[in-house]
Amino acid sequence: MSGIDAYKKTINQTATSRDTEYRLLAQVTSELMKAIDNKKGAANDPSKMAQVASALNWNKQVWDVFVEDCGTAGNQLPRDLRAAIVSLGIWVTKETAIALEGEGDLDSLVAVNRDIMKGLKPSQAPDSQPAPRPGGSVSSILDQA
Structure with a gap:
């Protein structure tokens, strides 16, 4: 087992789904912020264009997993919250398509x-740590990293 595999295994065993989802959103949001900077010169620079497209596609993939996770039988989030996440996922898909055409607002995606990260971030107080949430399909995206 490589060092990276051991690290991923440890993360998957010790992190709650909320922690994993927060970390994943932080990573993809960082790439979207780079894409905002790169978008200005992307029309004349294929490497910048590739980074923008990659960030947008990764963000969409994350949201696709969130939407899919909301539809699983074991998901224990309240129905209204799951519906709101699905609605946001649909919006992200539409906004991503617009952004890939050169329009759209990457700032809104960020x-x-x-x-969402604010809602996932655990409180600093040890007594108020959120309970782990069943589901956790997001960790599969991290496994691909």
Whole structure:
């Protein structure tokens, strides 16, 4: 087992689904922020264009998994929250398609991710740590990294 595999195994065993989802959103949001900077010169620079497309596609993939996870039988999130996540996922898909055509607002995608991260971030107080949430399909994306 390589060092990276051992690290992933340890993370998967010790991190809650919320922690994993927060970390994943932080990573993809960081790439979206780089894409905002690269978008300005992407029309004349294939490497910048590739980074923008990669960040947008990765973000969409994350949201596709969130939407799929909301539809699984074991998901214990409240129905209204699952519906809201699905609605956001649909919006992300549409906004991503627009952005890949050279339009769209990457800042809005970043803002949505940050808002979700605020809800996932555990409180600093040890007594108020959130309970692990069943589901956890997001960790499969991290396994691909």
